[in-house]
Amino acid sequence: MDLETWVTNFIMIAMFLYIAAFLLYTVRIFKGPTVPDMVLAVDALSYDLAAFLVVLSILFRSPIMIPSALVLVLWAYALDIYIAKYLEAREMGE
């Protein structure tokens, strides 16, 4: 087996396991009893989606997918900070 087929097969298998994990996170997002629980699940989903994009960029041979993962990580951090600020001060900031 040559290198290209080996890498492609491995990432195809890893892809399905990642998607299973995303579905489980989605269940927690919809079930979460309080808002912070949902935020935790959205955070975990975003960070893992970023890692999934980086791994998929090898499968699709497209380097343009990696900067989009960077943007996704930064938005997840912004969501954390906004929710934390809202919970502490009851305002979103100007």
Place this chain on the structure above:
Amino acid sequence: MSMASTIEWILVILGQILVAIGVFCDLAAAILMLRFPNFYVRLHALTLGSIGGAFIPMIGAALIAAGSPFLGFYRWFMVGAAIVVAVIEYVLAGAGTHAIARAVHRSRAVEVYPKIVDHLEEDRKRGEMS
């Protein structure tokens, strides 16, 4: 098998081991996110998902890209970008988790229900912490 080909295979296998660890941590974190009882315990699942499930496979993807000449001209760009995204994610995941945990405890948005002791709450009631 030539020398360059051997190095490529070693890089790819190392990267695949890291990605496999990441997939395992990711599945474990997703299951624990459903099974853990309350918010403060679910923080552990978030750490497992964001460091074990995202930081480690990004480094693994960088190693796979470094050992895959079929990716073409941009493969070293992919290596560098993957490492940059991994390091930024490593810093921001911890910082964001700390911020939201502190805010939730101060604002009492979530009741600490199955608990044995909460020293932070007791200190705050005695006025030793704001």
